[in-house]
Amino acid sequence: MDTYTFRKVFSSDRMQKYLDLHHPDDEKALLHYRINILISEASYPLLSIFEVALRNSLNRELIKHFGTTDWYLQIEADTALKDLAGDIKTAMRHITKRGETINSSKVIGELTLGFWVRILNVEYEMVLWKSLRRAFPYMPKQDRKRHMVSGPLNKIRDFRNRVYHNEPVSWRLDKVEEIHDKIIVVLGWLNNELPEYANSITRFNDVLMQAKIDLAIK
Numbered sequence: 744m745d746t747y748t749f750r751k752v753f754s755s756d757r758m759q760k761y762l763d764l765h766h767p768d769d770e771k772a773l774l775h776y777r778i779n780i781l782i783s784e785a786s787y788p789l790l791s792i793f794e795v796a797l798r799n800s801l802n803r804e805l806i807k808h809f810g811t812t813d814w815y816l817q818i819e820a821d822t823a824l825k826d827l828a829g830d831i832k833t834a835m836r837h838i839t840k841r842g843e844t845i846n847s848s849k850v851i852g853e854l855t856l857g858f859w860v861r862i863l864n865v866e867y868e869m870v871l872w873k874s875l876r877r878a879f880p881y882m883p884k885q886d887r888k889r890h891m892v893s894g895p896l897n898k899i900r901d902f903r904n905r906v907y908h909n910e911p912v913s914w915r916l917d918k919v920e921e922i923h924d925k926i927i928v929v930l931g932w933l934n935n936e937l938p939e940y941a942n943s944i945t946r947f948n949d950v951l952m953q954a955k956i957d958l959a960i961k
Contacts, residue, residue: 760911771958778954779913783906785950786923790903792941793926796933797896798859800878802851808874812847815854823870830858860900863893882932892932895925916955923947 761772805814819828834853838845862871872889879892902922905912912919930937 782913785947788945800933804874804878860896879932881935
């Protein structure tokens with residue numbers, strides 16, 4: 744596929760970033776775009792494991808904290824947590840629009856990664872952190888502080904959003920490798936068997952190694 748076709752199919756604005764980076768080597772620009780797709784694809788399994796494991800672990804602790812599987816119904820009534828109510832209402836509205844019956848399982852699955860990361864923000868620390876810290880049972884106790892969890896999760900969420908929205912993630916392959924390693928660490932906080940499981944089904948390291956070779960990055 745030539746440069747003209749790429750611009751037509753993927754839009755000039757999207758391709759221009761790659762063409763500018765590698766000017767005047769258009770072939771390398773097109774290769775880099777392909778590499779970006781491959782890295783995003785290879786990141787999906789790890790991100791999927793991370794998102795499901797995180798929300799299930801946090802949900803478990805929220806059930807204990809509120810004493811009910813329908814804890815999300817109590818969020819709006821708590822003045823300290825009312826800012827989270829919008830996310831819950833949106834999730835419930837999506838379920839209703841699909842003609843499905845609202846229940847705890849569907850709501851938990853519908854809530855976005857942004858919600859799960861957000862409940863670990865500083866504004867909810869006094870209300871939730873004492874309970875939610877138990878969602879990370881394998882994190883070293885001396886490090887188990889809210890900001891030590893929230894910081895990495897926000898970076899992972901940003902990376903996840905770029906991957907899911909087909910944005911460039913491969914400008915700095917060292918940063919991509921860093922975020923990959925961070926996800927593995929967080930998985931280990933959730934369950935000490937998850938890193939090995941994740942590494943057994945992902946081909947991320949192979950894709951990244953080939954990307955470095957193709958782009959001549961040491």
